[in-house]
Amino acid sequence: MTTAVVGRARTTDERTGDSAGARRPRRTWAPYLFISPFYLLYVLFMLIPIAVSLWLSLTEWVGLGAPHWVGLRNYRNLLTDISFHRALGNTAVFVLVAVCAVVPLALLIAQALNTRGLRARDLWRTAYFVPIVVSPILVTLIFGLLFDRQFGLLNSILRALFGTGGVDWLGDPGLARVSIALVMLWRWTGYLTVFFLAGLQNVPRELYEAAALDGAGRLRTFTTVTLPALKPVTAFVVVTSFIGAAQIFEEPYLLTGGGPAESTLSVTMFIYRAAFQRQQFGYAAAAAVVLFVLVFGLSRLFNRLLGIGRASA
Amino acid sequence: MMRTRTPLYGTLVLLLLAFLAPLLWALSGSFKPRGDIFAYPPRLLPDPFTLDNYQRLFSGQPFWRWFLMSTVVALVATTVSVFVCALAGYGFAKYRFAGKRLLFGVMFSSLSVPFAVILVPLFVILVKTGLGSPWFALIVPWVAPAFGIFMMQQYIVQSVPDSVIEAARIDGASEFGIFRTIVLPLLRPSLGALAVWQFLQSYNSFLWPLVLVSDSSQYTLPLGLQTLFVSEQRQYDLVLAGAVIAVVPAVALFVVLRKQLLEGLSTGAVKG
Numbered sequence: 001m002t003t004a005v006v007g008r009a010r011t012t013d014e015r016t017g018d019s020a021g022a023r024r025p026r027r028t029w030a031p032y033l034f035i036s037p038f039y040l041l042y043v044l045f046m047l048i049p050i051a052v053s054l055w056l057s058l059t060e061w062v063g064l065g066a067p068h069w070v071g072l073r074n075y076r077n078l079l080t081d082i083s084f085h086r087a088l089g090n091t092a093v094f095v096l097v098a099v100c101a102v103v104p105l106a107l108l109i110a111q112a113l114n115t116r117g118l119r120a121r122d123l124w125r126t127a128y129f130v131p132i133v134v135s136p137i138l139v140t141l142i143f144g145l146l147f148d149r150q151f152g153l154l155n156s157i158l159r160a161l162f163g164t165g166g167v168d169w170l171g172d173p174g175l176a177r178v179s180i181a182l183v184m185l186w187r188w189t190g191y192l193t194v195f196f197l198a199g200l201q202n203v204p205r206e207l208y209e210a211a212a213l214d215g216a217g218r219l220r221t222f223t224t225v226t227l228p229a230l231k232p233v234t235a236f237v238v239v240t241s242f243i244g245a246a247q248i249f250e251e252p253y254l255l256t257g258g259g260p261a262e263s264t265l266s267v268t269m270f271i272y273r274a275a276f277q278r279q280q281f282g283y284a285a286a287a288a289v290v291l292f293v294l295v296f297g298l299s300r301l302f303n304r305l306l307g308i309g310r311a312s313a
Numbered sequence: 314m315m316r317t318r319t320p321l322y323g324t325l326v327l328l329l330l331a332f333l334a335p336l337l338w339a340l341s342g343s344f345k346p347r348g349d350i351f352a353y354p355p356r357l358l359p360d361p362f363t364l365d366n367y368q369r370l371f372s373g374q375p376f377w378r379w380f381l382m383s384t385v386v387a388l389v390a391t392t393v394s395v396f397v398c399a400l401a402g403y404g405f406a407k408y409r410f411a412g413k414r415l416l417f418g419v420m421f422s423s424l425s426v427p428f429a430v431i432l433v434p435l436f437v438i439l440v441k442t443g444l445g446s447p448w449f450a451l452i453v454p455w456v457a458p459a460f461g462i463f464m465m466q467q468y469i470v471q472s473v474p475d476s477v478i479e480a481a482r483i484d485g486a487s488e489f490g491i492f493r494t495i496v497l498p499l500l501r502p503s504l505g506a507l508a509v510w511q512f513l514q515s516y517n518s519f520l521w522p523l524v525l526v527s528d529s530s531q532y533t534l535p536l537g538l539q540t541l542f543v544s545e546q547r548q549y550d551l552v553l554a555g556a557v558i559a560v561v562p563a564v565a566l567f568v569v570l571r572k573q574l575l576e577g578l579s580t581g582a583v584k585g
Contacts, residue, residue, distance in 0.1 A: 030488035034404030035416065037397045041457035045435065046423055052434035063437075109328065115321060126571050127329050133567045134336065135517030137535035138556045141542050142339045145549055151351035153338065160353065190332060198579030236582035239425075247427040249520050254539065268429040268520070275433045276524055284433050292430040299425040 050292070056285035063279050074286035084287060086262045087270040090177070091246060094266065097181040098245035102188045103237055109189065110196030111226075125197060128190030136187070136250040143183050144170075144255055170256050173263035180251045180264055188244070192237050199233030200226070235306035239299050246295045267291050336560075343367070343553040350549055366554040375530055376555065379537035382447070384562065386533065387516040390455040394511045395504055397457055402465025403496055407478060423459045428520065436524055447531045451522060455515045461507050467580045468503040469496070505570045506577030513563055534559045 057074055059067035078084050113124055131139065146153045147169035159165030169179045203226065211221045227234075249268040252258050258265035258273070265273075267287065275284035337357075342350045343366055344359040370376050405417055435454065439445040473496055481491045497504075522533045529540070538555045541548045567574065 031404040031408035031410045031413075033489075034408070034492070035401045038401040038420065038457050038462060039416070041397065042420070042423065045453055045457065046426065046431065049431035049434035049438065050426070052438060053430060056434060056437070112321060112325060118321070122572070124325055124329070125575060126568075128332055129571070129575065130336070130564070130567070131332060133513060133563050134560050135513075135519070135535055135563065137517070137519045137539060138339075138560060139335075141538060141552050141556060142335050144542065145342075145350075145553075146335060146338070148351070153351075153353075153355055156351075156353035156355070186332065186335070194575050195579050195582045198576070198582070233579075233582050243425055243427065247429055249429070254542070268427070268432075271429045271432065272520070272524070275436075281433060281437065288430045288433060291427055295427050296422070296425050300422075 053285045053288050053292075056282050057289045058286075059282040061281040063281055067282065070282065074283050075290075077283065078286055078290060083262055083265065084267075084270060087265045087267045087287075090252075090263065090265055091248065091267045093177060094180065094184065094248050095242055095245040097184055098188065098241040099238055101181070102185055103192060103234075103241055105185065106189050106192035106237070107196050107230075107234075109193045110200055111222075113193070113197050114200040125194060128193055130190065131187050132191040137254065139183060139187055140251050140254040143179075143186075147179050147255070171260055173260050176256045176260060176264050180248075180255060183251050183255070184245065184248070188241060192241060195233050195237050196230065199230045203229040231306070235303070238306065239302050242302060243295060243299055246291070339553050339556055343550075343557045345550075347550040350553070366550040367558075370551045370554045370558075374537065374541070374551070374555075375532075376537065376558075378530060379532050379534045380558070382451075382531060383516055383534040383559075386448070386451045387512050390452045390515040391508050391511040393452070393456045394458055394461060395508050398461035398465045398507060399497065399500055399504060400492070401462045402469055403473075403492055405462070405466045406469035407473070407475070420459050420462060424463075428454070432520065432524060439525075445525065447522075447526050447528075450525050451533065452515070454518075454521055455511060458511065458514070461511065464507055464577060464580065465500070465503065468500065468577070471580070472503075473499050502573045503577050503580075506573040509566050509570045509574045510578070512566060516563060 056067065058069060058071055060070045060073070061067035109128065112118075113121055118124075149155065149166065149168050149171060152169070154169065155165035155167055158167060168175065170176050207225045207229065208221065211225050216224065247268050248266045249272070252264040252266050252269055253272070256264045258269050268291075271284045271287050271291070274280045274287060338355065341357060341359055344362050344364070345352075345356075346361065346363055346365065349356070349359070401420075405413070431454075436445075439450045439453070444450060477495060477499075478491055481495050486494070517535065518533075519535045519539075522536045523539075526532055526536060529537075532540070534555070538552060538559065541552045541555065
């Protein structure tokens with residue numbers, strides 16, 4: 001993604017550069033001044049924290065006094081910490097839900113909304129987008145009430161339809177994951193739909209007409225015209241939802257507290273718990289560094305696999 | 314024609330219900346007496362209708378303080394970040410300079426840094442340097458979003474013509490003058506979109522305030538509502554009323570600027 005953007009930005013520059021003659025000396029400094037506020041804040045609140053995180057991860061610190069250097073011990077402990085393994089596994093499940101369920105569903109909805117002659121398209125699009133506007137905490141509070149074992153609306157409906165309710169949505173290890181996946185589905189689908197819909201509306205109509213002339217059916221048109229044209233959007237959506245799901249926190253924290261039996265503990269929750277409930281700041285930092293390496297590395301890999309940036313390479 | 318379209322509209326309506334039902338249920342529940350919230354079958358309209366939940370929310374909790382805290386923090390964070398993003402986005406879109414490729418890459422790759430990675434060190438730094446006062450520290454994580462710069466850069470490349478900038482330059486305008494008087498006004502629609510997005514990010518944030526704020530009088534709205542939810546007696550009635558009020562500014566902003574926001578968000582992705 002990065003390189004593709006830079007590539008395009010450069011072509012624009014060339015235009016600027018070509019048309020500009022006057023005032024060269026001043027123009028050499030102006031762009032640096034324009035971007036400097038960002039880089040100042042970036043260094044203060046991003047680079048320095050990352051560096052501090054790396055350093056803290058090599059220490060043992062309870063938050064008071066001086067951190068005590070322990071080398072790679074925190075990392076060695078993470079290797080054998082079953083809770084951390086569970087957190088990684090659960091987070092992987094949430095990422096899979098995002099990429100394999102939320103993304104395809106969003107594409108399907110976008111496809112439906114892109115139907116020619118559909119009425120009130122903007123209204124649908126807006127309505128589906130609303131969940132992302134509502135704060136995650138409110139979403140989880142509301143879903144917490146819906147999932148309530150005794151009184152929740154979901155169980156009431158089940159009781160009315162099938163005579164048996166009492167499903168322990170948040171208390172059963174497997175179902176707790178399903179419940180959180182449902183909340184993710186609800187929250188993210190409409191947001192991603194917006195991107196797919198914009199992508200679909202950008203596909204040149206001639207391509208569809210050509211496919212129709214070739215006698216391509218719906219499925220073939222979808223795989224040979226729609227999907228290739230959506231490649232940049234899909235790449236963006238997959239990478240965004242991967243990064244989003246990899247740092248899931250509110251849903252497990254509020255709905256299940258990470259339980260039962262750590263079946264919904266996410267990596268971010270693990271970090272939060274280590275640092276702010278158990279005062280293991282060094283250990284939390286080490287877990288954060290692992291998360292950083294995984295997310296940063298994998299999102300780069302996805303960028304490459306999905307073929308973004310190839311054009312300008 | 315009608316026959317072929319019916320399943321499509323049917324599906325869309327079902328989906329719409331699935332997306333909006335939880336919110337409508339919360340809205341309706343906030344006007345029901347506590348005992349009715351979980352009544353089955355659920356009633357769409359509250360009967361009897363009561364404002365009691367709201368009254369108890371305002372009288373028993375520092376609700377307006379939480380609301381003020383969230384709103385002011387979000388407004389300041391939004392103003393600062395929109396300005397920073399517009400400046401940097403312009404720098405990247407319209408200038409050619411040494412190191413641009415690298416600097417852009419560095420900025421862009423920060424999109425893949427999970428917040429949890431900087432959570433602990435940011436907390437430590439701000440508390441140790443004495444800058445941990447909520448008014449400052451709550452704003453900090455939102456002031457330099459790479460996403461916003463990317464969005465601005467994309468928009469400026471597409472919609473600010475070089476000829477306008479050149480003409481102003483020939484007239485002797487300073488570089489910053491050009492940005493302020495010519496570029497900024499042209500950016501208005503996308504600034505609106507970015508502002509809504511940034512407002513939502515800050516206004517809806519939970520993890521950072523949870524870590525940072527310990528004094529309940531300085532809680533933000535999400536934090537305050539959470540205490541009602543996790544308290545011993547699970548005050549569902551108050552939670553629902555609070556949730557409804559909390560969502561009003563976010564939804565109102567979104568409704569007013571939804572067109573720009575929805576289009577602004579997708580500009581980068583579609584052609585990226």
